[in-house]
Amino acid sequence: MEQENIPVQGAEAPAGQEAAVPAGQGAAKQKHGFSSKLGFVLAAAGSAVGLGNLWRFPYLAAKYGGGIFLLCYVLLAVTFGFSLLVLEIAIGRKTGKGIIGAFAALNKKFKWMGFVCLVVPVIIVPYYCVIGGWVVKYMWAFLVGDSALLGAAADSSAYFSSFIANAWQPILFFLIFAGVTVAVVVFGVQKGIERVSKILMPLLAAVSVFLAIYACCQPGAAEGLKKLFIPNFSDFTYETLLAALGQLFYSMSLAMGIMITYGSYMKKEANIQSSARQISVCDTLFAIFAAMIIIPSIFSATGGGAAAEDAMAQSGPSLMFVVLPQVFDGMAGGRIIGTVFFLLVFFAALTSSISLVEAVVAVLRENCGMKRGPACLIVLGIMLALGILSSLGFGVLDMVQLGGKSILDMFDYAANSVLMPLVAIGTCVLAGFFTDTESLLDEIGMRRKGYRMYFKVMIRYIAPLCMAAILISGIVNPL
Ligand code: PFF
Secondary structure, eight states, rough: OOOOOOOOOOOOTTTOOOEEETTTSTTTOOOOOOOHHHHHHHHHHHSSSSSSIIHHHHHHHHHTTTTHHHHHHHIIIIIIIHHHHHHHHHHHHTOOOOHHHHHHHHOOGHHHHHHHHHHHHHHHHHHHHHHHHHHHHHEEEHHHTTTTTTTTTTHHHHHHHHHOSSHHHHHHHHHHHHHHHHHHHTIIIIIIIHHHHHHHHHHHHHHHHHHHHHHHHHHHHHHHHHHHOOOGGGGOOOOHHHHHHHHHHHHOOOOHHHHHHHTTSSSSSSOOOHHHHHHHHHHHHHHHHHHHHHHHHHHHTTTHHHHHHHHOOOOOHHIIIIIIHHHHHHHHHHHHHHHHHHHHHHHHHHHHHHHHHHHHHHHHHHHOOHHHHHHHHHHHHHHHHHHHHHHTTTTTTOEEEEBOOOHHHHIIIIIIIIIHHHHHHHHHHHHHHHOOHHHHHHHHOOOOOHHHHHHIIIIIIIHHHHHHHHHHHHHHHHH
């Protein structure tokens, strides 16, 4: 078993300087990172809080029994999720490198894993921006009061289908979303990512608290709140656990190289454990607030009972783009609420897509010696090619299907169900067996013997087993 020495990160580069890092150069004096722990936490939380929290968590919670799903999710977040999060941040900070350099620094023989990991954000960011574009379109439709979506004569289901099948409209909104994402990344870690996160995250918190309070005050909302918060243990199945596990993984932006990249920008003196705790709390709270907006609103609009359960069983894009517009439309002040809600989703998705782009840009700068501007242009080029393809998959290219999956769904499946669990298993095995695990634990700042033991058991055995279960179910289910 070969143990490689992990290079120690050098001094921070002075603020304001962000030169390209020549290929093959060591970690020392690598980059100009986040200015403070708060900047790091807000940017990492911004990455974690995204479409996963606002669109995926509420429908999964509704589908898998509400309270019992929430309980499983929270228990897994403080054990499995937290461990993987601190591990990725520690790998980034210890090595001071982006995805490829970090894996190679842990053990040269595992450099190839960096390339596999790099594929994840490369695949995800184009289609994530396509969905981001849909969000922009809906924000616009609510703002101008589009009568095809809102009002008595509107049919939200037909509206959504005809919008995504349109040849140019989704591409236009995709371009807007992708353009804003890349524009932020061009400004760099402090002036772009950190600054935007510092503005958007508090705004996001204020808007989601406001919307949650509003939704919970609607008549009939209490039944929805009960469903969300009171666990019914008879609803528990193995699938509840698996769904909670998969969601956690998705929601915390694990196994896509983001936390490694952001970790490499983190100051040496910042505490990894307390940062990870704040990121996880923030991510979980946003998921709960999103569920508190969506589930009570649906219970209120449908009158509760079986009708509410049916509406919520409509999983996937239809919940956010078909059911919710109807729900908001029926509320007092619904047009404003809808606009604000989609603005919230827009901000959340933006901070996540920024982190996906940065993970790839960091590799181009570090391994190809590129400057930030050209690196951003290359990533934009990839996003345009794959994003336009994903977007056309619902209209012009709708005959391109695999196992009933559209192009966008295929990318999503390849990344989330196959590559991400594989990368996560690889990361744990590498960190647990094939590198100097003790020095990683020192980087995390774990001092107590019992805690170090627990962490090692978690990353060596428990986490890889959990992820193998996600991988197997992801592959077996579609068959
Ligand atoms: N964690 C973010 C979210 O929950 O939306 C970012 C993200 C996760 C993007 C997983 C894409 C993805 F497949």
